[in-house]
Amino acid sequence: MTNTNREWLLAARPEGEPDTDSFELRETDVPTPDPGELLVQTRFLSVDPYMRGRMREGESYADPWNVGDALKGGIVGEVVETASDAYDAGDLVTGEGTWGDYATLDADDVAPVDPAVADPEAYLGVLGMPGRTAYFGLLEVGRPKPGDTVVVSGAAGAVGSVVGQIAKRNGCRVVGFAGTDEKTDWLTDGLDFDAAINYKTTDDYRAALDAAAPDGVDVYFDNVGGPITDAVFTRLNLDARVAVCGQIAHYNDEEVPTGPRKLPQLIPVRASVEGLLVGDFATRFGEASEQLGQWVATGDLRHRETVVEGLENAPDAFLGLFSGDNIGKQVVRVSSADGE
Amino acid sequence: MTNTNREWLLAARPEGEPDTDSFELRETDVPTPDPGELLVQTRFLSVDPYMRGRMREGESYADPWNVGDALKGGIVGEVVETASDAYDAGDLVTGEGTWGDYATLDADDVAPVDPAVADPEAYLGVLGMPGRTAYFGLLEVGRPKPGDTVVVSGAAGAVGSVVGQIAKRNGCRVVGFAGTDEKTDWLTDGLDFDAAINYKTTDDYRAALDAAAPDGVDVYFDNVGGPITDAVFTRLNLDARVAVCGQIAHYNDEEVPTGPRKLPQLIPVRASVEGLLVGDFATRFGEASEQLGQWVATGDLRHRETVVEGLENAPDAFLGLFSGDNIGKQVVRVSSADGE
Secondary structure (H helix, E strand, O other): OOOEEEEEEEOOOOOOOOOHHHEEEEEEEOOOOOOOEEEEEEEEEEOOOOHHHHOOOOOOOOOOOOOOOEOEEEEEEEEEEEOOOOOOOOOEEEEEEEOEOEEEEEHHHOEEOOOOOOOHHHHHOOOOHHHHHHHHHHHHHHOOOOOOEEEEOOOOEOOHHHHHHHHHHOOOEEEEEEOOHHHHHHHHHHOOOOEEEEOOOOOOHHHHHHHHOOOOEEEEEEOOOHHHHHHHHOOEEEEEEEEEOOOHHHOOOOOOOEEEOOHHHHHHHOOEEEEOOHHHHHHHHHHHHHHHHHHHHHOOOOOOEEEEEOHHHHHHHHHHHHHOOOOEEEEEEOOOOOOO | OOOEEEEEEEOOOOOOOOOHHHEEEEEEEOOOOOOOEEEEEEEEEEOOOOHHHHOOOOOOOOOOOOOOOEOEEEEEEEEEEEOOOOOOOOOEEEEEEEOEOEEEEEHHHOEEOOOOOOOHHHHHOOOOHHHHHHHHHHHHHHOOOOOOEEEEOOOOEOOHHHHHHHHHHOOOEEEEEEOOHHHHHHHHHHOOOOEEEEOOOOOOHHHHHHHHOOOOEEEEEEOOOHHHHHHHHOOEEEEEEEEEOOOHHHOOOOOOOEEEOOHHHHHHHOOEEEEOOHHHHHHHHHHHHHHHHHHHHHOOOOOOEEEEEOHHHHHHHHHHHHHOOOOEEEEEEOOOOOOO
């Protein structure tokens, strides 16, 4: 442990597609934990698409970041100094911290990380917010029934890959959209999706859906928006449920995007479309964590993390989300178990 | 009673805005009721926006009409000949019949009309399919809570005018969009809506909503689509419910209409949007009819019908729906109580 900390701050609000000019790495002193807090040396930090929204001005569900503020998100780290009885130095924990080498976290706001269940970085993905989003979003908003066809966009991402596997466990036919053959291969060969469509090499999404989901779509778990979603909406079955989890295709839009009007399509099939935020299920996070942990520990729920090395590359890891660089959860390795 | 019947048939499928060329009046013999059927002399027939969909080829929730087929819809009429023990000649009934002077209806498929409760034509509106649509659509899909703000498009129509009044009974603030000052005056002065917006004379719907619905929109009951709906979606509150009942602004579109993408707007507020068809509540129609009948009988639920005189003018009555000619329910008077 040195006395120097580095942390990323928002240098400027991006317009449209962000680039590295939006970020600035600042050197600071290592913070000191207040009573009840932990000083954590960050092992991994999470970059997530929803953070693009926090770079905008104006209220939304997550407070906007201010220019000059340190960026924050999910981290996994090792307690190096404790001002709380709840954790000891050397414990691995996960919580919300700055994009930095070190962070102070309220001990009440962290959860333990058990390396016997999964590698620590999995606590930012399948065992973290994305896993819980998949769990509640699919089960509570998508409400899959055995025999249903579940279509997932962004299917090889942190959320989508979990959604598809839980849907398979529920006896559904599962079809995923992803952007590379490596991803679609992982979905079908690694995760037992029934079909996967490479949306970058497929011209006619409706025809691809007719082949992959011949009985239509009962549940659509949407992480993406745009033309994939336009196609899926034309194939919704009676009483279909659409969980709108993310719309990454539109996060960099500066103007309100336009597209085919979808409301007229909802009437004949009486489909329901619902926006989803995992925070609404906060009182039930324990249930999800326990179930997801069990499935991961037994190998029934598979997961991947794409690791970018080095805090200095965190902005690139974030920007890569918008070009689909990640398979599974995108994380940044900030330090290793040996403290380097 | 003569031996001649007239009935309207579909002469051609319209492209875009329909006109009278789509309709042809045919003379036929008065039909004879089969066992279990009633011969009914039509007093009033109903024209409804959803019928535009039946003029298209292709399956939807209502079977398409074929070119050459008699048009069908809700009617109220007097039993003039009966082959069923359930009704006597002289009884007033309502059911689904052809757009004609006479129709045969299965006695099992009709309901009695009680002129002590309301004028017979009300059984095609507030006490018919539109009233039941409003009842279930608002209560089961919109799920209003006391203090909610409920916005209704097409608010002076057969469905919207009932939606708003039931919402008021549920302790909601109610705002309606309609297309003439006569309509908006009726909403606020006749039906006690809290505010009404004339969408034809208002430029900035969002600003109008900010004034009329200063606390945002908790329930949106949409009969119309288009720019009104675009504006309302920008004002949805947390956990807002949108009941998509009709999209009359788009029924004559030949291409899929485009507009602002709405799915990104659903995430921050976790709104749900659901397509609505009243037939899904068929097992509970008795409950709705009883409740609506009570409210109408006591004067608590007000209603209007716009009457076009004469079977020969039925197509014009139908076409008028798309220019907003009707206040309340649009019906056609086919014959009078004296049989003329």
